[in-house]
Amino acid sequence: MCIYKQNAPSSSLTISKHIQSHLSFSFSLSLLLRNMVGVFRRSLSFPNKPTVRPPPPSKPRVSHHTRSISLPCRSHPLISHINHEISQIKSWSSSFDRRTTAWLTDGLSLLRDVQETLSDILHLPQSQESLRNRPVFFENLLEDLLRFVDAYGIFRTSVLSLREHQSAAQVALRRKDDVKISSYVKSRRALARDIAKLTSSIREPKTKYNRCHVDVLNGSYGEAELASVIGDVVEVTVLVSVALFNGVYLSLRSSKTTTFVGFLKRSEKRDKNGEGIEELKQVEEKSLVGLSKKKNEEVKILTKKMMELENSIVEIECGSEKVFRGLISTRVSLLNALTH
Numbered sequence: 001m002c003i004y005k006q007n008a009p010s011s012s013l014t015i016s017k018h019i020q021s022h023l024s025f026s027f028s029l030s031l032l033l034r035n036m037v038g039v040f041r042r043s044l045s046f047p048n049k050p051t052v053r054p055p056p057p058s059k060p061r062v063s064h065h066t067r068s069i070s071l072p073c074r075s076h077p078l079i080s081h082i083n084h085e086i087s088q089i090k091s092w093s094s095s096f097d098r099r100t101t102a103w104l105t106d107g108l109s110l111l112r113d114v115q116e117t118l119s120d121i122l123h124l125p126q127s128q129e130s131l132r133n134r135p136v137f138f139e140n141l142l143e144d145l146l147r148f149v150d151a152y153g154i155f156r157t158s159v160l161s162l163r164e165h166q167s168a169a170q171v172a173l174r175r176k177d178d179v180k181i182s183s184y185v186k187s188r189r190a191l192a193r194d195i196a197k198l199t200s201s202i203r204e205p206k207t208k209y210n211r212c213h214v215d216v217l218n219g220s221y222g223e224a225e226l227a228s229v230i231g232d233v234v235e236v237t238v239l240v241s242v243a244l245f246n247g248v249y250l251s252l253r254s255s256k257t258t259t260f261v262g263f264l265k266r267s268e269k270r271d272k273n274g275e276g277i278e279e280l281k282q283v284e285e286k287s288l289v290g291l292s293k294k295k296n297e298e299v300k301i302l303t304k305k306m307m308e309l310e311n312s313i314v315e316i317e318c319g320s321e322k323v324f325r326g327l328i329s330t331r332v333s334l335l336n337a338l339t340h
Helices: 002-043 077-094 101-122 125-132 135-175 178-202 206-213 221-252 259-267 296-339
Strands: none
Touching: 077 101, 077 221, 101 125, 101 221, 101 296, 125 135, 125 221, 125 296, 135 178, 135 206, 135 221, 135 296, 178 221, 206 221, 221 296
């Protein structure tokens, strides 16, 4: 009993030390685990984590009407070519020193080139489709071309008649036949009046004023471009034709102003179109009066001028004939566009 009592405190102390040691070990182990967890968490981080960027702004929705504001497609080479030819005619009309036969025939040749190019354009499938989509514009163009064809047909007949009277007048001039020369003068006046009326018949084409109604909003860019080109062709056709008809009329008309001539002068602007052709003005009516009293030298001079006048008439006739045929060809191309 004594031994048990003596060893009891020692055993209790030993147990207490073990408990303290166990608690100390548990605490140390807990600290170690915490440190390991911290290291483990850092080791799980992603070094190349992508940077989060804000989303790009949303694009606007594309409208179904984008075609109406898109840039126009490239023009057909024939369109560019005819625009260049039209510019040449406008330059021809505005830049000249004298109205001569050569100047007039140059204008007719340029107009013939424009008509040929327009005929080629009208053979294009897209051109034919555009014209069929515009029946009013199509009909107006047909009507304008018919008026041009009629005017040049009448002019052609008048010039042919003038040449015949001119040849007869040269024979009468050499014979100093006042009666036949007087008949020639009257015929020339009548032809001049007929030619003067042609100007008013072509001054107001319908196509020129209706082309503005064909635009990009109401049709395609190609339709608007074609309408613009056709309107320009009609415009320069009027320009050259007025220069032709007025030039011949003012060169052959009587020096005495009639009521019709006075009205025509008041209705026209006094511009370049108010001048005649130099070669056609060489033989005035007053120089043909009283042939029987003229000297032979004067008659020779008149005969030479009459020959030069006839040569000029022939040149003008050839130039206008080409335009006349070109207008017919263009109208045929237009009718073919309607039937195909």
